[in-house]
Amino acid sequence: MSVVSILDRSRTIARPGFSRWMVPPAALCIHLCIGQAYAFSVFNLPMSRLIGVTKSAPDDWKLTDLGWIFSIAIFFLGASAALFGRWVEEGGPRRAMVASAICFSGGFLVSALGVAWHQLWIVYLGYGVLGGAGLGLGYISPVSTLLKWFPDRPGMATGMAIMGFGGGAMIASPLSVWLMTAFSSPTHVGVAETFVVLGLVYAGFMLVGAAIVRVPPAGWRPAGYVPPVRPKKLVTMRDVYVYQALKTPQFWLIWVVLCMNVTAGIGVLGQASAMSQEMFPGRVTAAAAGGFVGLLSIFNMGGRFFWASISDAIGRKHTYTLFFLLGIVLYALAPWFGAAGNLPLFILCFLVILSMYGGGFATVPAYLRDMFGTRYVGAIHGLLITAWSVAGVLGPVLVNYIRQYQIDSGVPKAQAYNVTMYIMAGLLVVGLIANLLIKAVDDRHHMNPESADDVIGVG
């Protein structure tokens, strides 16, 4: 038996008696690891004093140059998800998970060499390109498998996995700091050794996920589950081929929906610490602001499971409509709470906003499944991830540049975020309109059953 055959889709078909509740932990093994990406910033300061150790030496790397590592990784996350989505879908989850583990862990090991030799381009290539590709492959690898195992609760199933991506940073951040402390000495920062350990630990963890993942046999249904005789208006029972989906207005409307929802949250997430301190000077200390960021992370993670599960009950379109309407109201109210000095309500506004930011990520695979069927949903999801890449640039740029423009125009720091919040509310109006325009996919885009069977034989 060759190693390659173990990875084949046909080798991962579940035998009778296999519990579908084994699949979410398999997915979490991947997402908890790749969620580390959100915690990569803990390495920035230590990597800026690899030579000087206690403080940056002239030959040390600059923070601005180090910031590119994360940006390159996120770019390659989107690119690999879009480029390899069909490969992931057709090859099955195990092959994709193993490829993701090799790329993501390999990225750490290559970066360790870059740090040891003090060659930044090797770190760009390692964590940025190779690790970024692992992020993209890993992010989409379990999605369609979960959707097939949980046709009765697709939102909850993908919500569980994508919740792991939000929670990964909560593990990675303290673990990385602890490892760097353990490996550091008066003459050494300990980043390279930390990268090696993380690479090996993540490889082991992700390979466990790849080992236990299974796809359901063709035609499998959960016990007691009866598909609706008359499908809901916005839930198709047929499939759309991955590249055909690009020709539908529904794909691009959902792209706008995701992009606007992410843009409205991601900018705040990056600036939450500074924003809370500047809007409540003297009341929110740096330590308290750190606590605020931590709370936002918890709501970002919890919202992924909560909102995606809610979407199973109220429908995907209604869930996003709720996100946008509530988001518009909360963004409009936040400056008012800030001006009134009402810190608890200000915090509450952003906790709900960040829960919906996470919820937007977690609900979108089920939205795609409703629109385009389960057959190519992983690949279509991969293409949609480009909306995240765009939002990842748009959100922080909007928040940072508008704040700076306001301050340069003489607006006090405490009010410098008000215009940004109104603009975010405006972006959510755009998302709301796009969501309201979504209707069922036209019949001409659907695959006929014969051609669908030719493409993938199982699962």
Place this chain on the structure above:
Amino acid sequence: MGNESVRGTTALELALAWSFVGIPLLWGIYGTVANAMKLFQ
């Protein structure tokens, strides 16, 4: 599952799988919540 046993998934296997991912996640959440409490001090 190709040539593996045809027996069903046991409760122990389920518990192990969920613990494998649940324990690190709970550890991360605990640390984050502890840090978040600084906001209310």
